[in-house]
Amino acid sequence: MALDRWIALIILLISVAYGYGAYFTMDQLLPPILQRSPIWPSSFPKVLAVGGILFSLIIILGLEKAPRKDQAEDINLSRLGDYNVGQAAMLIGLMIAYAVLLRPLGFLGSTFLFLFIGSFTLGERRYLAMTIVSLIAAVSIWYLVDSVLGIFLRPLPMILTGV
């Protein structure tokens, strides 16, 4: 089964779960006064669940034929091994690490590390240049966001500042 049909299957499951929530769980919680209204919080989701189920079924059953595609620029899934899948996975992991460490490590430290490790992952080995670029970028972006835009970003690790 092609990837797009697997995806449609997953969306079908999401729609069914969503529809179950809309049809069977939401209305019981509704206060009696609201039950006289012609529209309930569950009305619109009920319609959406039906639509989601209908269109994912159309794709799973293959009722709509995919047009021949000849886009050379797009990623060819059958040769996925030729691409830098490892690098992509590592950078995605790095982004997750950044999300988790942003608060405890502070903006400056985590941004520096993100940019440094990011370029390292992509194969850069000029350590001095990497350090300078990451350092300047982290400090200047923090300055821009904090002073010019007035949005607070905690610059230093939590242990050092106590806030």
Add this chain to the structure above:
Amino acid sequence: MLEGLLAGLSTAFTFTNIMLVIGGCLIGTFIGMLPGLGPMSIIAIMIPIAITIGDPASALILLSGVYYGAVFGGSTSSILINAPGVASTVATSFDGYPLTRKGKAGKALTVAAISSFAGGTIGAVLLLIFAPALASVALLFHSSEYFALMVVGLSAIAAFAGTGQVAKALLMTFLGLIMATVGEGVLFNSARFTMGLSDLQSGFGFVTIAMAMFALPEAIYLILDPSRSKSADGGENSEIKDLRISRAEARSIAPVIGRQSIQGFFIGVLPGAGATIASFLGYAVERNIAPKKEQEEFGKGAIKGIAAPEAANNAACTGSFVPLLTLGIPGSGTTAILLGALIALNVSPGPRLMVDEPEIFWAVIISMYLGNLVLLMLNLPLIPYIAKVLAAPRNYLIPFILFFTLMGAYIGQNNATELLLLVGFGVCATILRFADYPLAPLLIGFILGPLLENNFARAMQLYDGMSFIWERPMTLGLLVVALLLIVLPSYRARRARLRAEGVADGD
């Protein structure tokens, strides 16, 4: 109308706002050149900044400046290194890059800038004429017509969204609408579908979704496939010199620009069509109607081949503001993001905008014109310097693109959970892109979802049920149009396929 125009002029011509247009255009050009960051991502990154400004007119002026700048930046990288940063400038590279190979990059850039300027200007004039007219019709609309109109918009976007697979596009639209129902709505005071997670109480942030749908998948594609980010250091002739064009050349492109600006504008007004289709169609039309001798030049460095898509895509950008400003309905991903920004700034675009807050409406139109002027007078001479960014090595560029994506989602919300959502949705969006699912319908569905539900609910309450559908002829008419938009393309595709194959296929 004249009063509004004057109010808009006085708003647009303050020092701050002129600086915002100039700054926006420069930032847009700068980032638009980079691979992986199209106008949608750039605008999404700029939204927290625009919201910090606070004044809706200034914020919108900044964002439209960025939009224009990004489109121009995209043309620059298509011309110089044959790597369009933006889909709507792919057609520009057909003739722009051959000219660069011949050492005439300066001429190509000038033609692109002049055509963009003229396209944008003619577009702005047409907007000036059509937007008020459309807004006055739209004032007659009730919530039921709005509901129907949004359904038309969503179906048109699904019908025209790229891959020609309507079911996929519609499924994405529904997924976007489903995602929009998560969290507390305006209508009901209870949170829905949060699965008990308090982080989902206020729903998904739209900047997060926008970044996850566009910026992140593109960045991941860049990592996966290094050949996507061609850098300028390989191009031997990418040096930019001699920006002038001759009088004969100017005379030959003038009619092209005129035609394509008008055509591009009207394509831009249609929901779902937008700048990409306008630029390809503009290129194709001009090639077909050119004299036989010039036709052979197309693709080998004809200046008409640059003028046509550039005039068309800029005019279409302007045209796409018509439904946004007059109906509050975005026709493209970019205008959907602008709509999200407007809602975040407490402005509700729609026909009342012109009546209630004319200075915002007109200031935006005037600043669009200013933006085009800035691009021509400031960005063009600066291009040789701005283009240096194209030589930035990939190893540094990609971490920065990822970082800006993260920052865009973080600054607005100051919430690290938002970053995890961004990465999660970004990976899902990349997989969806692998399988040819169009992502713009999802985002537009997500942004239109609350508006669609509110208008639907209001109509239901007013008519105490679904009867508004058949009691209001305009609503019924619009819904029929929506149905036709969905059914016709798949019907025609089916017929065409059957005719092509001669037999019906069984699997």
